[in-house]
Amino acid sequence: MPKVNSPAELEKLRKGILSKRDPDKPCIAVCTGTGCLALGADRVVVALKEEIKKHGLEDKVDIKETGCPGFCERGTVVVIYPEEICYLRVQPEDAGEIISQTILAKKVVDRLLYVDPTTGEKAVRESEIPFYKNQMRLIIGNNIKLDPKSIDDYLVLGGYSALAKALSQMPPEQVLEEVKKSNLRGRGGGGFPAGRKWEECRNAPGEARYVIVNADEGDPGAFMDRALLEGNPHSVLEGLIIGAYAIGSHEGYIYVRQEYPLAIENVTFAIKQAEEYGFLGENILGSGFDFTVKMHRGAGAFVSGESSALMTAIEGRVGEPRPKYIHTAVKGVRDRPSCLNNVETWANVPLIINKGADWFAGIGTEGSKGTKIFSLVGKVNNTGLVEVPMGITLRDVIYRVGGGIPGSKKFKAVQTGGPSGGCIPEEQLDMPVDFDELARAGSMMGSGGMIVMDEDTCMVDVARYFLDFLSDESCGKCVPCREGIRQMLKILTNISKGKGKEGDIELLEELAEVTRDASLCALGRTSANPVMSTIHYFRDEYEAHIKEKRCPAYVCKALISYYIDPEKCQACMICLRQCPVGAIVGDKNQIHVIDQEKCTKCGTCFEVCPPRFSAVRRISGEPVPPPVPEEARMIARESKEK
């Protein structure tokens, strides 16, 4: 591939690729993101290829292995172009029918379509599915249209045109102004205006400066950065190169956590391709601007996602944060000015350059512009990645896009912002989602995790879970974070074990305040959020645990027992056989009884007891009724007597 030396050559190249592509040629796009791969997408691809070969269609049908379109719940996702027919939950066995029916006979395979659970209506196209229809997919929408290993695919969709525009028509100052005017805020958690950070870095003294993509996506329950890097790595690269141009940097890093092997692979490949095409390297598109990028893999430390910690990690040292009296934009990697932004922030940049700051600022709320990708997970029907305009209500995200709570359970809370965020209750669901509103509710935007919890989730357990995570991940450098989190965790663990005392809640609040005010970095400063927000909104649950030794959600093992109702038990042997510790005694025709001494409270019996019997009960806060005496356990079966 000869290098592209000017914007005009780029357009020529783009036209050349387009002219070789027939828009009417059928193309089967299969999501091969990590999610769908876990569901067997690789086998679907193999099966489809075999079917194509069998029918001798190798030249007539394309197969594209794409990134994640977001609807992970229904994987493997397959979209067939040009009709844009969307098939869900595709298995390798379906390949034959897809080729013979849809490709050859131009018929839709009904059973693979999306069915609306409430109306029973089927949706043929992606755009007709409520999950997609209610989104605004500016950043992630291209994922299903391109093969992340093909730079040509990205070029067909207009890729690198923003870079060409910036380099040829806009001086760096103008690019910076445009980003400032768009009011783009950092998508990694803090929400700091990207333009201001760029400006600070640009104006900082020194010759060399760096730009960095932060893809150390450590928040459990968040995976939008992974999906973007895996599915559309060039969009992030393009944003980074534009940013480097505006800031005056000639060297950049992409920091990806090693838990994302596919993202690392695709980004490394994309960098190589961009170098070959001349979008990276010397004299990019003939503009005289030089820029190179290096890949740096994180080695598994949550705190290393913090900007100053990440920068020390890039230097090959232990990734611990430092006080930031001097911003990293002024003194970062090797004490040189360094501008770090999140994956999604960079991916927004080409859009802003192409469509203008005014267009971008037209989306969203007063303080938060553009869209945000959330990973909607937990107890919700449509789990996956959703991209929505800022300002949409939580209720719309959970019910209109997410399709509500499965199994007619009751919604309890939604947790946003990862371990440093908070839990938001039902009363607040009509709140518009933006950086400031979420902070006001005691939570935060964070990187965009949105974990839905239903009535079976215990809020004390959730707070304990996050504190456990944070105490594990605290680097231990500063005392308030190291000790504060540990003490809060101790109290929460006691409460969940039934050892809570009067005054524990107040002590938690006091510790939370100190940890928040005195910690060195954001990990410690926000660590109190899970505790404070659950106490604020769900104080009654804490009190039930402490005063009544009762877990209202039946989660805290020390406070619950399982009990088989002798009136309802039909001695069907199902729970008895499945109990992993053999704690259930009984026989055919003999009412089953749980040996409370042996029971590990794993809940298997409760789950396997047939709903028509529902004989297994959970008990909390009251004593377990004594077992039925052995002589009274025989069941006389009416049907057999007759």
Add this chain to the structure above:
Amino acid sequence: MKEKKVRTADIGDGKIDQIIDKYQGDASALIQVLLEIQRENRWLPKEALEKVSKKLEVPLNQIQHVATFYKAFSLVPRGRHGVQICLGTACHVRGGPRILDRVEEVLGIQAGQTTMDMEFTLDTVNCLGCCALGPVMVVDGKYHGKITPTEAEAVLRKL
């Protein structure tokens, strides 16, 4: 017990040289070098660290600092099969801990340990980014989504 198991490096000197040369002996590539040795060898033997220290001109104590700070590194030998159970938030609310309980029981080890026969190493991870499929177990790099305790046991028994 684990001390006894420490073997000399399986990874050859040549391979370590190769990895270091790839980064042109750049000391700031320390983490990257260690990651690659870890991947090749599944753990970081002392001999390998000494060699890295010499070639990159980084003091051994600094290497120890890095190798003990990050979760990806292991200073003790690891089993032939790596089993990881996700306990990220989404997996947690969907029953990840129950998968862990069962796997610990089946393998007879706790998370973070290796079986005596050096076959399995069990770890927990905080989110692998496939939350829609929780609970998730990864065995030798292969993801098993929406898994039940019984299925998890079946996967391990098949190995």
